[in-house]
Every structure is written in structure tokens, then in C-alpha cells.
Amino acid sequence: MELYQPEYVNVNGEEFRVYLTHEEIQERIKKIGHKLSKDFKEKRPIFIGILNGSYIFLADLMRYVNIPCEVDFLKLSSYGDEKVSSGEVKDLKQIDADIKGRHVILIEDIIDTGLSMNYLVSKLKRLNPSSLTVVTLLHKAEATEHDVQIDHVAFKIPNLFVLGYGLDYAQEGRNLAQIYIPSDREKKEE
Ligand code: IMP
Ligand code: MG
16 A cells, blocks of 8 residues: 655645655664664663654654564644644653663654653653653754753754655644655755
8 A cells, every 4th residue: 555645735725745755764764773772782671752743753653663672652632623732731641660770762653852752762761760751853952942861862843844654734634754844845955
């Protein structure tokens, strides 16, 4: 079956175009997967995916990790159905795993203002993991205003609303195999 990867797509009445291709994404994820495999050899890390946005990134990333590891999920909400952050983080699902003394690798889809990650890192550190590593697929560096730990970034992106590859716009667009930006924007700099 073909992946769902049109060049242009209409989501909630707005047009978006490809910004990062499936191949570009896979290439970066593979490198991060291999690096994590080396760094956490014999440490049996726990990957914690932040729902919903990170599920596709996490699933692909884990398939490039070739050491024993575990996976768990938590869910936060800050965007609702809007394109701008509500400025408030809510816990919608907690982790099940006991992370005390464990090596935790947090997997996020995108760090925007940094509010969610800032909140989460302080919260998880209080549970005394042996180490805490933050991996994000995307980082809107210009938009980040909170102090935030980031250890691995697949792509730094401009301050634009993006969707696809797990990221949604009002719950739509997660199944796109690539990352999209509004089509009225400048083409990315090579
Ligand atoms: P932050 O707390 O402002 O860093 O926002 C982080 C969360 O907002 C991410 O986990 C995403 O769920 C969501 N988010 C931020 N920017 C975008 C975007 O461009 N598209 C879709 N979701 C986004
Ligand atoms: Mg998210």
C-alpha cells in the first residue's frame, strides 16, 4: 500500500504543503535511534511517548533502536483544537511504569513555547529516574520562551503551524506520512 503523502492537502478548510518528506524524516530518525542504542546499551531504557502527537515518531524511532527497552505513554493537553497554545498544561493520562532508578527517554512531537516539556521534566524528575533524556521530532526554537531541556532534535523548524506525521490540526492530519506547513508560506531554505 502507498503511504498517504500528497504534495498539497486540505485540512479544516486550509491548504498545507509538504515541508519535510518521509525520506528526510526517516533518515534523521534512524540516526537518533542508533545514537540512543549506543548511549543506553545495557541500561534497558523506558521510552515515554507523549500522546497523542508523538505516537508515529515513537513507533518509527523504536524500530531503529536495537537494544532491550520498554515503552509507556502519558497524555498532556495544551492546544485543544486551536493553532495557538492555550498557555495551560493538563495531565490527561499518567504513566503506569515505576521510573525510580530507571533511564527515561521522553519522546515529544514538537517543542513550541516549551511550556509542556518544562512542566513534564520537573514533574518526572521528582520521581527520581536515574537519567532523563528529552527527544523531540521538531523544535520551534524562535517560539520557545520557557527554560527547557532538549537532548535530541530531529529538525529545527521556523515558527509556523505544522501538521502530519502524528501532528494534528483540530484532530485531523495525523495520518499524513510527511510534515506539512501552510501553503502560503515561503519555501524552506535548503
Ligand atoms: P508547547 O507547550 O508550547 O511547547 O507546545 C507543545 C505542544 O503543542 C506539542 O506537544 C503539540 O501537541 C502542540 N503543538 C505545538 N506546535 C504545534 C504545531 O505546529 N502543530 C501541531 N501541534 C503543535
Ligand atoms: Mg503534543
